[in-house]
Amino acid sequence: MKSTPLRLRVNGKTIETMVEPNQRLLDFLRDELRLTGVKEGCGVGECGACTVIMNGQAVNSCLVLVGQANGADVLTVEGLAEDGELSPLQQSFIDHGAVHCGFCTPGMVMSAQALLMKNPKPSRSEIKTALSGNLCRCTGYQQIVAAVEGVIKKVGADSAK
Amino acid sequence: MKEFDFVRAGTLSEALEFLAVRHTATRVIAGGTDLMITLRRNDPSWPGPGYILDLTGLDCLRGISREGDRIRIGALTTHTQLAESPLLKDKVPFLSAAAFSVGSPQIRNRGTIGGNIINASPAADTLPPLLALEARCRLVSREGERDVSLTELLTGPYRTSLRPQEILKEVYFQIPGEGTGFSFQKVGRRKALSISRLSVAVLLSLVEGQVGKARVAVGAALANAARLPEVEEFLEGRLLDRDVAQEAGKLAAEKVVEITGRRWSTPYKEPVLLALVRRALLAAGAPQSP
Structure with missing residues (x-):
């Protein structure tokens, strides 16, 4: 398994890194970026606990391979508050x-x-x-x-x- | 999770070249709403693919367009796009309705029409309306393109006649004439996130109550979504009323049971299929049916 380059924006910040190709976007957000507001419930796209906004649309991050998020703009719940104020x-x-x-x-x-x-x-x-x-x-x-x-x-x- | 290398295709020819060389070791991914689950399933009989080839960067495979009297839909068009397309809502509303009934907003935002076709689940929701529209599929490989009807493409549950080096590029169909009626009916265990237990798509052209052309396709009833030609023949030329719709429903249930045999689910599916076909016919036959 060769690690694969990844470049994307998460909560307004550009990130460039290498990732394991069989990671889900969910794993990358939680384990690499420590954005643990993204929850894993069912892991099969039925419960929506892992929902993030990718290019303006709600998606189950458990069903997106991290490499598929290349070039994407991802928003998690951590990205909603501004200057410490809840949205x-x-x-x-x-x-x-x-x-x-x-x-x-x-x-x-x-x-x-x-x-x-x-x-x-x-x-x-x-x-x-x-x-x-x-x-x-x-x-x-x-x-x-x-x-x-x-x-x-x-x-x-x-x-x- | 299975282990594999990840390849994101930048152009269609790059994807086709990759498949031409490495098709035996490769699984193609688009929305991933089915494949991601397969990849994570702990199935010791399948070591997993060597490569995952991601098509989602290929914008040339996305979009719905009208070309003369045809509509073509790129394989990467999502269910959300199908459900929201003004062109589809106007010309073939039962296809939008079927796409809107898939999964949840999150699933519809990722899942694609190409994936729905090639995954070939017997319960795939866009297949009955596409079959009723006599849709054709354009398959492409490094060697060139070929067109097959959707009926020919579907060969069994989760099986198609797509060759390993091929990609589904687009699906297309003739725009039905003015005055054509449509209906998509589905029964699931609940409204959202439910896999069809049964579905029916009907396309009808009526002249003063008399059926000209009838197309009736069922989902989750047979090994793959399929048209019921005997029911279509029965309908053509008749005046559509409740009794004829009821008879057609009965015939549909009979034909399906003839093929599947009596199973544990038959006592449920038989009356439900009858009712769904009747309901779909009456809805499609009603003036200005949605």
Whole structure:
């Protein structure tokens, strides 16, 4: 197995390195970059805990070979806060009690973030569709949907001020 | 995880050259939503591939376009792109609907139509509508291109007639005429992230209620997704009403059981297939069916 060159952007930082070719993007983010907000749940693309945003789209990082991320722009939950301030979406998860055990939270946040990047004013059913690839075993779905709805209203109200 | 070397193709000819030389040791990857799971499965009978050849950098294989009376779809086009394409939603809405029913947003953002075809799962969701459209596939190798119908390409569960040195380049079909009705129906264990237990795609042209052309294809019912010619023949020339739709459903279930034999799942699949075919026919036959 020959290690393979990798160049990509993660949370705004350009990274150039050599990687083992059979690593998943998930392994690279967690083990090499220590971005442990990216969680491994099922490892087969069913649970969404490992969701990151790659080139503007939510993907399961457990189903991406690290070499396939060459040239990509990757955003993880660690990249959302700015200057130590949580993003409005993250704050809304807290305000709505949308975090229970917390294991699904980064994936939920990233799926919601991907939706809002594409569609700043989604309907409730669009929110549910966007989160349909993320499982919460504490089953706190109501609060999670409410958190996403909350940030749309809040951002709308703030920009109207 | 299996061990392998990773090769990212920069151009199509580079990929074809690589396959021409090393096809026996190589697995091709696109969206990876199926292959990644196979690579991680602890299967001692398979040592894994020597090489993984990644096609996702080949933008020339991506995209949906209209060429005269045809639509062509590049093999790397994702399910999200299929589901959102205004052209497909307008001309062949059941293909967009089928693509939208795949997996989850994350899976649809990665999984490709080419992967769905070449992985050849009996339950692959884009296959019944593509079969109903009589889609053809363009296969390419270093030696040149050849076209085969999708029916010829699918040879069994997870098996195709694609040669090891070939890549699926694109799939194309004729745009159905105005007034054609479409429907895709699927039953899964839940709405999101569910593999089809059964699916049906129907394409119908109706003139004053009378069926001109009928195409009926089923997924997850047979060894691979397939058309049911006897059902199509039964429908053609008839006035479509509830009774005819019911009869067609019955015939579809009969034909499928004839091929598969009675299995543990038959008492479930038989009535469900009947109902899905009936529902698909009535939806496709309804005026301005979605």
